Amino acid sequence: xMRALILLLALTLPALALPARAEEVVAGLSQDNIGITxxxxxxxxxxxxxxxRFEPEPDSNRMGIIVTLEGPAGAVTIRRKSxxxxxxxxxDSVGVAAAPSYYAVASSAPLSEILDPNVDVSQRISIPLxxxxxxxxxxxxxxxxxxxALLRIREKEGLYHLDESAVTILENTLFRADFDLPANLIExxxxxxxxxxxxxxxxxxxxxxxxxxxxxxxRWLYTLSRDHAAVYGALSLAIAVFAGWAxxxxxxxxxx
Amino acid sequence: xxxxxxxxxxxxxxxxxLGLGTLVGLLxxxxxxxxxxxxxxxxxxIGIPPTVAVATGANQVxxxxxxxxxxxxxxxxxxxxxxxxxxxxxxIGSGMGIWVFNLLTRLGQIDLAVQLAYVVFLGSIGLLMLQxxxxxxxxxxxxxxxxxxxxxxxxxxxxxxxxxxxxxxxISVIPPMLVGVVVGILxxxxxxxxxxIMVPAMIYLLGMPTKVVIxxxxxxxxxxxxxxxxxxxxxxxxxxxMLALLLIVxxxxxxxxxxxxxARLKAEQLRILLALLVILVAGKLGLDLLLRPSExxxxxxxxxx
Numbered sequence: 316x317m318r319a320l321i322l323l324l325a326l327t328l329p330a331l332a333l334p335a336r337a338e339e340v341v342a343g344l345s346q347d348n349i350g351i352t353x354x355x356x357x358x359x360x361x362x363x364x365x366x367x368r369f370e371p372e373p374d375s376n377r378m379g380i381i382v383t384l385e386g387p388a389g390a391v392t393i394r395r396k397s398x399x400x401x402x403x404x405x406x407d408s409v410g411v412a413a414a415p416s417y418y419a420v421a422s423s424a425p426l427s428e429i430l431d432p433n434v435d436v437s438q439r440i441s442i443p444l445x446x447x448x449x450x451x452x453x454x455x456x457x458x459x460x461x462x463x464a465l466l467r468i469r470e471k472e473g474l475y476h477l478d479e480s481a482v483t484i485l486e487n488t489l490f491r492a493d494f495d496l497p498a499n500l501i502e503x504x505x506x507x508x509x510x511x512x513x514x515x516x517x518x519x520x521x522x523x524x525x526x527x528x529x530x531x532x533x534r535w536l537y538t539l540s541r542d543h544a545a546v547y548g549a550l551s552l553a554i555a556v557f558a559g560w561a562x563x564x565x566x567x568x569x570x571x
Numbered sequence: 572x573x574x575x576x577x578x579x580x581x582x583x584x585x586x587x588x589l590g591l592g593t594l595v596g597l598l599x600x601x602x603x604x605x606x607x608x609x610x611x612x613x614x615x616x617i618g619i620p621p622t623v624a625v626a627t628g629a630n631q632v633x634x635x636x637x638x639x640x641x642x643x644x645x646x647x648x649x650x651x652x653x654x655x656x657x658x659x660x661x662x663i664g665s666g667m668g669i670w671v672f673n674l675l676t677r678l679g680q681i682d683l684a685v686q687l688a689y690v691v692f693l694g695s696i697g698l699l700m701l702q703x704x705x706x707x708x709x710x711x712x713x714x715x716x717x718x719x720x721x722x723x724x725x726x727x728x729x730x731x732x733x734x735x736x737x738x739x740x741x742i743s744v745i746p747p748m749l750v751g752v753v754v755g756i757l758x759x760x761x762x763x764x765x766x767x768i769m770v771p772a773m774i775y776l777l778g779m780p781t782k783v784v785i786x787x788x789x790x791x792x793x794x795x796x797x798x799x800x801x802x803x804x805x806x807x808x809x810x811x812x813m814l815a816l817l818l819i820v821x822x823x824x825x826x827x828x829x830x831x832x833x834a835r836l837k838a839e840q841l842r843i844l845l846a847l848l849v850i851l852v853a854g855k856l857g858l859d860l861l862l863r864p865s866e867x868x869x870x871x872x873x874x875x876x
Contacts, residue, residue, distance in 0.1 A: 353813065355575040356582055392871040394679055402860040405679050405869070464868030498573060498582030499618075533577040533813075540578060540808050548804030551630050551812045552797055555819055559637025562823030566831075567645075 339367040340380075340511045340521040347523070349496070350530035357498040360384070360525065363491045366511060372487060376513040379422065379429025380482045381440055382492040383510075384525070386417030386474075387503030393461040409461040414446050416501050417474050421481030421492045431515030438517065440510065442466060442475050473497045500527055578811035579623040585817055587617065592631065592821025599635040599822070600642070600829020601836075602770070602785070602845045607632050607763030607796075608693070608852060610818065619814065620872075621682075626803030626810045627818070629796045632764045634819040635826045636793040642830040643786030650737035650783045654790035656744050657769070660751020661758070661795040668759025669802065675760070679871070683860075688761050690857040696771050697849035703775070704842040711839070738779045738787075747777055755795060764792040767849055781838045 342364030349358050362382055391414050394405040422429065426441055439445045446462060469475040474497065482492045492509075505525040511518045529537050540547040574585045591613055595606035607628050614624035643649050675681040729743035750772045758765035769788045773779045779787070804810045833841060 351575055353574055353577075354572075356573040389872060392679070394869050394871065396864060396867045396869075398863075402683075403862075403864055404683050408679060461868065464866075465870060468866065468868065468870055498575065499580065501580050529577060533575065536577045536812055540804070540810070540812075544805045544808055545801075547808075547812070548801045548810060551804060551810050551815055552633060552800055554812065554816060555630050555634035555797075555800075556637050558816075558819045558823050559634040559639075559826075560641065562638045562827055563641040566642075566827040 337368065337370050337373065338511060338513075338518050339369075340509050340519045341365055341367055342509050342521050342523070344507070344523065344525060347525050349500070349525060349527045351500065351502070351527065351533055352531055353533055355498065355500075355533075358496040358500075360494040360496060361491060362494070362507065362509070363489075364509065364521070365489050366487070368488075373513070377429065377515075378484070378487060379424055379512040379515075380484060380490050380492075381420065381422040381426070381430065381510040381512065382482060382494075383421075383440060383445070383506075383508045384417070384419045384494055384496075385415045385445070385506040385508075386527075387501065387505075388413035388415045390414075391465060393465050395461065395464075407461075409458050411446065411462070411465060414465060414469075416503075417497075417505070418442060418445055418469075419476040419478070419494055421478050421494065423480075423482040423484050423490070425479045426477075429512050429515060431512075434512070434515065434517050438508075438510065438520075440508075442470075442477055472499070474499070502527055502529055574813065574817070576619075576623075576811050576814045578809065579619050579627075579814055581618055581620075583617055583619075588814065588817035589821040591617075592818035593825040594821075595631070595818070596635045596638075596822035596825025596827075597829040597832075598825075598848070599632075599766075599789075600639050600826035600831075601833045602766070602829075602841065602848075606635060606822075607758075607765075608689070608761070608767055611761075611763060612852075612856075614814075619811075620809075622803075622807060622809040623811050623814070626800065626807070627814045628763070629799040629803060630810055630812075630815040631818040631822055632796040633793060633800060634815075635822040636764070636789045636796065638823045638826040639830055640786060640789040640793055642827065643789060646786070646834075647737070648783050649786035649790050650735055650779070651787075651790065652733065653735045653738055653740075653747060653779070653783075654787045656733075656747045657751040657754075657787070657791040658794050660748040661755040661765075661791055662798060664752035664755020664757075665759045665795055665799060665802075666755075667752075668756040671756070672760050685761050686856050686860055688757060690853050690860065692757065692768060693849045693853035694857065696768065697846045697853055699775070700771055700842055701846035701850065704839050704846060708839050708843075735779075737783050738777075740777070740779065742777065750776060751791070754791075758795060759799065764796050766792055767845075770845075781842075785833070 342362060345361035391411045392408055394408045396403045397406045420442060430440060435441050435444055443466065466475060482490055484490045505527055507523045507525055509521040572585045573582050575582045595610045599606040610631060611624050611628045614628060615621055675684050729745045731743045731745060732741055733744055734741050754765035754769045757768060766788050770784055773784045774781060800810060
């Protein structure tokens with residue numbers, strides 16, 4: 316027993332002590348802050364980086380880079396319609412405890428070629444695996460059509476996105492990934508992960524975050540509506556009444 | 572030109588919103604309806620979240636009714652005491668309606684309830700109005716005698732009678748109060764001002780002259796939708812002032828054009844146009860319920876309750 320333990324330590328210690336990886340990812344973002352202003356119409360994000368090597372590049376191995384961008388998660392209820400007494404009604408539903416509001420995957424080659432399925436499961440990289448947290452189907456025997464619908468609807472809205480050629484690698488050392496963030500972004504921290512893979516296995520990963528915030532007038536209105544709801548409501552009404560009165564007055568002037 | 576809406580958290584074309592506002596304002600000025608029955612579904616359609624669409628629609632209705640009611644006051648076409656009676660009923664009904672709305676939202680059946688309400692109420696009112704207007708037009712053409720102005724129905728036998736001078740009526744406050752309550756309930760559930768129900772109810776149930784109906788209905792809608800806007804802003808923070816502003820700017824212009832246009836058209840023509848519009852919307856929503864939807868699934872933010 317004791318001997319087995321020592322043997323195990325002897326095997327694992329060197330791996331912990333030495334620089335574990337022959338290659339490391341270093342990366343930067345074209346911007347780590349996105350301000351949502353009134354004229355915000357989506358944003359382009361460039362993620363660039365290099366692979367730092369401590370020894371000559373291992374030849375023969377197939378290298379791949381995957382970059383993921385994940386928006387703040389929220390609970391979602393998925394409802395299915397079925398025909399009851401001639402009309403289409405919401406009947407079954409499935410709750411998903413936390414699904415990201417935005418999720419994009421960019422890779423240097425098709426995922427099936429550069430990503431081992433086991434790594435995908437442990438790191439939750441591909442879109443279906445990134446959604447793996449259900450609040451438990453209650454009245455539904457098979458939840459799969461519901462989660463597939465969630466992916467389908469969000470993909471159609473441009474919120475979930477897979478681009479298998481968005482990462483370009485130069486000289487096997489430098490890489491860049493381009494993301495087009497849609498206009499319907501919500502506020503929050505967007506988790507960014509960069510995976511370096513060889514033969515489908517994970518060599519290194521790098522994590523950072525992009526902060527998406529409303530700024531200026533947008534920020535002020537949003538905060539006011541949350542912190543002083545009554546004042547905000549009164550402001551909305553005042554604008555409405557004033558606009559209505561002003562229009563009547565202006566038209567009367569034109570007429571006379 | 573795209574604009575990002577701070578509460579709805581989506582980016583939409585500012586011109587599209589201005590155009591929507593103008594269209595709805597035009598109808599508001601023309602028919603004395605708030606236009607909510609068009610604006611709310613249209614906002615859903617361009618991707619505004621339903622709660623924001625309902626609440627902001629109410630705020631837009633406030634602006635277009637202020638504009639419309641001022642134009643009607645100028646023409647002395649507002650029966651203020653009648654408006655106040657309808658308003659008291661409306662506020663009671665609105666409170667009841669919001670309770671039902673929250674219950675149905677929890678059950679996930681709110682869109683079904685809204686669609687059914689639209690189909691049933693819009694459909695039957697539209698057909699009724701169309702039939703009645705066509706009959707009136709035919710009668711006018713033949714030059715036959717007009718229907719009696721004061722019909723003595725059961726409505727006139729109830730207690731608590733009040734003289735409504737502008738309407739030329741001496742009736743009990745109970746029927747208008749009840750009309751207000753029913754309109755208030757439906758308004759809260761369907762996210763509309765309720766003019767399309769109130770206008771025919773005032774003409775056919777209360778026997779008010781068409782001349783004062785539009786102004787009085789706008790008067791009531793103004794206060795009920797102001798109340799609804801406040802409720803939404805306080806309880807679920809879903810009024811988007813940026814969205815409202817664009818709809819309003821379009822809407823007030825449309826409302827002014829509409830009320831000028833309305834003064835030129837004959838009452839019967841006006842009623843036929845409104846009837847056709849109402850039937851069209853009801854028919855579209857009815858088909859949506861009967862035909863197989865292209866996407867059976869829908870997403871709702873928030874956990875299952």
